Amino acid sequence: MLLEVDGVTKRFGGLTAVSRFSLSVGAGEIVGLIGPNGAGKTTVFHLISGFEPPTEGAIRFKGVSIVGAKPHAICRRGLARTFQIVQPFVNLTTLENVMVGAFNCTDEVGTARQRAVEVLDFVGLGGRRNVAARELTLPDRKRLEMARGLATRPELLLLDEVMSGLNPTEIEEVIGLIRRIHAQGVSLLIIEHVMRAIMALSQRIVVLHHGEQIGQGRPEDVARDPKV
Numbered sequence: 001m002l003l004e005v006d007g008v009t010k011r012f013g014g015l016t017a018v019s020r021f022s023l024s025v026g027a028g029e030i031v032g033l034i035g036p037n038g039a040g041k042t043t044v045f046h047l048i049s050g051f052e053p054p055t056e057g058a059i060r061f062k063g064v065s066i067v068g069a070k071p072h073a074i075c076r077r078g079l080a081r082t083f084q085i086v087q088p089f090v091n092l093t094t095l096e097n098v099m100v101g102a103f104n105c106t107d108e109v110g111t112a113r114q115r116a117v118e119v120l121d122f123v124g125l126g127g128r129r130n131v132a133a134r135e136l137t138l139p140d141r142k143r144l145e146m147a148r149g150l151a152t153r154p155e156l157l158l159l160d161e162v163m164s165g166l167n168p169t170e171i172e173e174v175i176g177l178i179r180r181i182h183a184q185g186v187s188l189l190i191i192e193h194v195m196r197a198i199m200a201l202s203q204r205i206v207v208l209h210h211g212e213q214i215g216q217g218r219p220e221d222v223a224r225d226p227k228v
Contacts, residue, residue, distance in 0.1 A: 043107065083145065093133070097148060098119055115153075124173075125147060126142060161192075205219050
């Protein structure tokens with residue numbers, strides 16, 4: 001198993017944001033994580049990617065505990081993520097933004113630049129590589145966020161609502177991009193509120209509500225689950 005989250009709890013003072021939550025992602029798998037706003041989904045991503053430590057429980061990546069590891073160290077092991085609120089370095093170019101991600105897997109400027117060029121071409125931003133990030137549209141900023149994650153050469157990529165704010169045509173384009181990422185051998189864990197997208201992409205879906213898992217299974221089974 002590529003990622004194992006086992007009985008994880010996260011408390012902030014007297015508030016329990018996530019309670020005894022478990023999840024797994026196998027190599028080559030696309031898993032969806034769904035639930036209402038405030039369910040604890042992004043907190044789960046913070047715990048997996050090292051931005052918050054769990055209060056209890058275990059998190060393993062490729063069989064090794066990553067609890068207590070720093071985000072950059074987890075990223076270097078092959079686990080990258082995007083953020084729900086896209087915040088590029090607005091005064092840097094699109095290319096320079098992606099190079100920042102590429103430096104997680106190389107210390108060579110030339111290698112980082114080449115990796116950034118390849119990834120920008122892959123996500124459809126090759127023609128905008130010299131444009132300042134502040135000038136990008138929302139759809140292009142979403143692609144930039146995904147490119148920054150891909151630049152680290154991840155084995156597992158966590159996508160946090162990369163379709164929010166997009167119109168139906170833009171959503172279809174992102175669905176196609178995610179499928180191409182998966183075809184490159186990248187496993188994915190996806191938080192998304194666009195249900196037709198998550199149902200179309202996911203091989204399994206995990207449902208989180210008030211910090212607790214209330215269902216999981218194939219998309220068609222989750223859709224029929226009365227608890228969901």
